[in-house]
Amino acid sequence: MAQRLRVGLIGLGNAVEPHAKSLIDLADRVEVKAAASRSPERLQAFSARFPFPTTTDIDGIFADPEIDAVWILTPPNTHLDFGLRAAAAGKHVLMEKPLDIDVAGGAKLVDAFRKADRRLGVALQHRFRPGSLRLKALLDEGALGAVASAWMTVPWWRPQAYYDQPGRCTMARDGGGVLMTQAIHTLDLFRSLVGISAVVAADAVTTPVHKVETEDYASALIRLGNGAPGVVMATTAAYPGGEERIEIMGSAATAWMAGGNLAVRWHDGREEKVTQTGATGGGANPMDFPHDWHLGLITDFIDAIRDRRDPIVSGAEGLTSQKVIDQILAKAGWHPTS
CATH class of the missing domain: 3.30.360.10 (Dihydrodipicolinate Reductase; domain 2)
Structure with missing residues (x-):
């Protein structure tokens, strides 16, 4: 891992806000290389609030060798496809909850990341x-x-x-x-x-x-x-x-x-x-809460990558x-x- 973890974000809907605020707080440890969405409106709204480069090229997030970890913040029915692509590309992943739309898909993700020796975390931040x-x-x-x-x-x-x-x-x-x-x-x-x-x-x-x-x-x-x-x-x-x-x-x-x-x-x-x-x-308003809990979750996820251990809320825990x-x-x- 580089001195700073290089990150790509996929999905710029409601769920992204506490993650983005936390990543700003962790700027000494994280560099956001790209924030991706296929929606021009969401890209524009996100760019107006957060100082990260944006793109519509989701495929490029997986292909970029400079990106170490991917935040998957898209709806649950996309998690299995995006997660498997990230594991195949050798990326660590922090997945928005739930891990997948069903247990079978979640089990495939846990297995894929275990075989790839990459970290898989789930955004269940109440533990923090x-x-x-x-x-x-x-x-x-x-x-x-x-x-x-x-x-x-x-x-x-x-x-x-x-x-x-x-x-x-x-x-x-x-x-x-x-x-x-x-x-x-x-x-x-x-x-x-x-x-x-x-x-x-x-x-x-x-x-x-x-x-x-x-x-x-x-x-x-x-x-x-x-x-x-x-x-x-x-x-x-x-x-x-x-x-x-x-x-x-x-x-x-x-x-x-x-x-x-x-x-x-x-x-x-x-x-x-x-x-x-x-x-x-x-x-x-489902997003009416502070981002401090996400900050704790993300800090632990970064530490887990550095220490080559599972994060506290690992894929297996979420499953x-x-x-x-x-x-x-x-x-x-x-x-x-x-």
């Missing part, structure tokens, strides 16, 4: 919130005691206009609804903290609130990594949208995460808090979270509406 990092450390230290139960809730809101956008939350483009497209962030963080070993029972529906092909509500009774009981619930039908929550009940303390805010209370009276400012994307989503929907007997 300060509260998430602190809670992970406390759990690793055993500071909460034995985990007796845990649950996560994502009471978010999306207006019908969000779903009226072409391809939004369709199986063909996005691969799923609330679990795959919105709640995967919280689900991935939850799984990284307490594990999910089994789905005991589940329900998934498209509520009367939305006209959409995929589910906008899902819930499940689960078993955590240690076999303790847990609950998962996610929806985009909860107007006007609230903070996602993770609660972990231990034998020595209980921890609550609401959005990015962490509170821990021990049985002996001690308390600890980690607070953040800003929204978390739970309302009508494991996606498998849990499949298990919930299968247990629910859910299928897309016609």
Whole structure:
């Protein structure tokens, strides 16, 4: 790897903003060689905001020998093709979530990057919130005691206009609804903290609130990594949208995460808090959140390339979270509406 990681971006839609801001912050470690989109309007809008060279030549990103890593920020149904091309070209890849529209495609990507000895990361940035990092450390230290139960809730809101956008939350483009497209962030963080070993029972529906092909509500009774009981619930039908929550009940303390805010209370009276400012994307504007979490994710991805290790949110990790989503929907007997 050169002194600075040389990067190409593919896809300049909504997802690019926190990545671009983070790459500006990391200018001493990263050089963006090109930002590509086939849309002239998106190229123009991106150029007005960010100081990176732009191009319509996506093929050139893969062919350029000076590009070390590719950010794939396009819709999920493009991930398998673009990812396999990047692996064949010897590029590292940071993939926007989800890894692919289905588990089979995701498994092909993980295998391709393993064989190419290139790093594959997934943009599941909630693991890099300060509260998430602190809670992970406390759990690793055993500071909460034995985990007796845990649950996560994502009471978010999306207006019908969000779903009226072409391809939004369709199986063909996005691969799923609330679990795959919105709640995967919280689900991935939850799984990284307490594990999910089994789905005991589940329900998934498209509520009367939305006209959409995929589910906008899902819930499940689960078993955590240690076999303790847990609950998962996610929806985009909860107007006007609230903070996602993770609660972990231990034998020595209980921890609550609401959005990015962490509170821990021990049985002996001690308390600890980690607070953040800003929204978390739970309302009508899905991009209403700071880019700090992306900055942590991208810093780890760059370090992983330098150290020849998997990033914290590797392709395999992203695929494991996606498998849990499949298990919930299968247990629910859910299928897309016609």
